[in-house]
Amino acid sequence: MQTPTKLNWEQFLAEAARHTPETFGLSELKALVDRLEITPALFEGKLQFCPEAYARNLLFKNELFEAICLCWQDDQRTSVHNHGRSFGVVVVFEGVMREEIFRRVEGDRLTLVHTRDITPESGLAAAPIGMIHRLGNAGGAGSHLVSLHFYAGPLDEMDVFDLETGTAYRKPMRYLSDGDLPPTS
Numbered sequence: 001m002q003t004p005t006k007l008n009w010e011q012f013l014a015e016a017a018r019h020t021p022e023t024f025g026l027s028e029l030k031a032l033v034d035r036l037e038i039t040p041a042l043f044e045g046k047l048q049f050c051p052e053a054y055a056r057n058l059l060f061k062n063e064l065f066e067a068i069c070l071c072w073q074d075d076q077r078t079s080v081h082n083h084g085r086s087f088g089v090v091v092v093f094e095g096v097m098r099e100e101i102f103r104r105v106e107g108d109r110l111t112l113v114h115t116r117d118i119t120p121e122s123g124l125a126a127a128p129i130g131m132i133h134r135l136g137n138a139g140g141a142g143s144h145l146v147s148l149h150f151y152a153g154p155l156d157e158m159d160v161f162d163l164e165t166g167t168a169y170r171k172p173m174r175y176l177s178d179g180d181l182p183p184t185s
Contacts, residue, residue: 006037016065021153024064026087029152030124033089038148043093047146048177049073054137055176065152068175072097072145077136080110080161081171088127088151090135092118095145098138099125102161109166132161 007015015032016024046057046069054076059067072095080102090097097118102110110132117138118125127133137145161168 004031004035007032007035008037009042012036013060019064021064024152026089026126026128026152029065029087029089029150030126033091033148033150034124036091038091038093042148043069043146046177047071049144050176054078056173057177058175059148061154063153065150066154068149068151068155070145070147070149072137072147074137074139074141074143076145078134079171080132080134080163081158082130082132082161083127083151083155084158084170085129086151086153086155086158087129088149088155090118090125090127090150091148092120092122093146093148094120095143095147096138097145097147098136100134102132102134104132107166108161108168110161110163 012032012035015035019028042059046059048055048057049071051073054070054072057069057071059069061067077098080100099116099118100112101114103113105111137143139145155173157170157172159168160171
């Protein structure tokens with residue numbers, strides 16, 4: 001069986017543009033991201049870290065999907081969350097990401113069901129609609145983590161869960177930077 005040809009960033013965006021929301025499911029997103037040639041040039045000028053929290057740096061966004069470079073310093077992690085109406089794929093470029101996966105046990109009360117570390121050698125990690133997880137930098141003191149996240153449709157808001165109180169709230173998403181991206185239609 002022949003290995004699919006790797007795509008540079010422009011080819012990746014052109015391939016994605018061939019899809020509609022009706023033809024762009026999780027399996028299509030995974031297959032497309034798996035073909036993307038991820039090189040340091042993709043992040044040029046986009047690696048912005050923040051001392052207070054992990055940084056969401058927008059690489060591309062249109063009505064179909066978005067691509068975000070997340071930059072993490074040591075011990076930074078997300079809240080426990082889902083992706084609202086979006087599904088996603090993550091690729092670790094540098095460092096070690098810890099993913100904790102939860103499931104609902106009653107209302108918004110959750111229990112931890114699985115933990116795994118994701119590295120550049122791990123390949124893709126998928127987050128289907130409804131998945132509840134927490135991500136973080138597991139590399140230890142002084143480490144950095146750089147990960148690429150692809151969401152279809154764009155991740156404009158998510159549900160955040162409080163493990164202590166068993167409650168959840170809707171949180172709008174924002175970016176630390178949106179680079180020099182032109183507006184997209």
